[in-house]
Amino acid sequence: MEHATLKILARKYDDKNLAGHSNPTGFFLFGDMTTDDIRDAINEAMTRLRAGEKELAIHPGCGTNLAASMVLPMTLASVPFQRGRSTRGQFLLIPVAMMFAVFGYVLSKPLGPWLQRNVTTEANLGNLQVKEIVPVRKGVHRIITK
DSSP, rough: HHHHHHHHHHHHHHSOOOOEEEEEEEEEEEEOOOOHHHHHHHHHHHHHHHHOOOGGOOTTTTTHHHHHHHHHHEEEEEEESSOOOHHHHHHHTHHHHHHHHHHHHHHHHHHHHHHHIIIOOOOOTTTTOEEEEEETTTTEEEEEEE
């Protein structure tokens, strides 16, 4: 729901930095937006997701993409250093580790959205309802769901 709402809001607020954070009771939206625009975006997001537009729930700014683009390169970069070598031997492996890291970064680009689709993000809203949209302070709204 958070991802879909942000995608819809981005059409109107394309010059602004928008962000969100989900939690068990709903989600927060960060950015200079009106409560009415958020309400309209949530209603559109719910309608479109319930109509089967699952890709609306996949967001390029999702933390899953960030995690994939950090963890995979770091993991692959550590592979050349797994065997016990002298300090000099490890120093000579730095270019190899860098190549592994770049390869991991390239692989992470399709991996993040795949993980969103298949592991971390649920596009099926079920009986989700928005209970309240609370302006917390300027630039922060809390959306309470049930």
